[in-house]
Amino acid sequence: MKVLVPVKRVIDYNVKVRVKADGSGVDLANVKMSMNPFDEIAVEEAIRLKEAGTADEVVAVSIGVKQAQETLRTALAMGADRAILIVAAADAHQDIEPLAVAKILKAVIDEEQPNLVLAGKQAIDNDMNATGQMLSALLGWSQATFASKLEVNGDNAVVTREVDGGLQTIKVKLPAIVTVDLRLNQPRYASLPNIMKAKKKPLGEKTAADYGVDVSPRLEVVKTAEPEARQAGEIVPDVDTLVAKLKERGVV
């Protein structure tokens, strides 16, 4: 079985995000970029499927700027077999919308014919939570989002999903798209020897135009602003004062 894992290069989750003064977006110049944390979980799950003998090949795919190569090298160092970069943007500030990403991924999937796609539930930059579902729609495949447990058996997968009320388990026909949630696994760190080995693994490069996909955005960004800042209040000395303050505000 072949598993395809789309991985996105995003601002590192520890970086303090700054909105550009002209309101045009978020400043990404000279900030640390990393693999989207959910995608690390997806890569980890794919590698575990390979280690368990369920999968025989893991292919990582990224769509974006040239530097997304680094993200793909990370996936390769974790254990992916090969990688495909689709260059679709000249600048990190030019993000590709989930619909366009899904269209490109569909074209890649038509060529690669994987049985399973493991994507992140959301990218922590734009928080759209959309790409996997859109891809699944374009392919006419089944989808299982927000997975906290995945079991592949022959022609189906049983997936436990984190939903508002608790957990839901569904059985999906393969091929399927599964988007992964935080508690599916704990991703490994790449070891130094594996980082070295990853440099020799195949990394193909294409462009969005190679697949004939129009990546021009449907959503025009009118402006990007800082949210209203919340002021720090006061430190109260003891529980009695806290109770008195809350009573004063009428909330208890």
Add this chain to the structure above:
Amino acid sequence: MAVLLLGEVNDGELALDPTAKAVNAAKALGEVTVLCAGASAAAAGAAAAKIEGVAKVLVAEHPALSHRLAEPTAAMIVSLAGDYSHIMAPATSDAKNVMPRVAALLDVMVISDVSGVVDADTFERPIYAGNAIQTVRSKDAKKVVTLRTSAFKAAGKGGPAKVETVDVPGDPGLSEWVEDKVAESDRPELTSAGVVVSGGRGVGSQGDFALIEKLADKLGAAVGASRAAVDAGFAPNDWQVGQTGKVVAPELYVAVGISGAIQHLAGMKDSKIIVAINKDPDAPIFQIADYGLVADLFQAVPELIEKL
């Protein structure tokens, strides 16, 4: 302009709070038709008809629509899409599952987790864990939108609007439901509760999380948790508040043993009053708390329970 709004239906019942909030956000854009879909949805439809601002309710009943599986639900919505300029839903986990699929089937972009409706084409949404608010204008002919319920007030009572049943395209047969594990609770629902008490890694164990629950019950509150507390198994996944969990904006939010990571703040910083109890005076949570108490939670929380 006309809006088709997917009502939140769980096991045949309407979740009134998220649906009424979404109706309120949508009604400025045009006549609102609420779709209630499920294996049984008539009762939900009748409830939706009594929300102020609802012009019409469509009830779609079919076994394939039970448990809100994405593929049949998306196909259902797409079959109705022709008549509407906007297709909207409260941003629940069900809608987040279904609506991007709907959008892709219609070849339009989904606009997720909208916190403000500017006009028919223009919407505000938080990005980067709420560190920035982006205003986007959609160029698509149809807008597919999920609405962050904590950002809108619920519409009141009205109607009743007329209720019609609609045909269901059927089951594409791609996936099937196996089971739900839903914890029954007498506590208010997390995203609509007036008071939320959340515990973090500082609580230390699943056993000690009972202390958080006791404080919550004293306040008639819902219980929340940080990701660290959920990951450690102190609390179930559906209690997680944050960027990748639930977004809440209660009158009172009490954070106990939570440091205040940006991903946690993303889910609660719009609460009206925030109280933080943490033994570390430098914990970032104090920078956004209205009232901070620097104390060991194992002393402060029992005392608080006693004095409230």
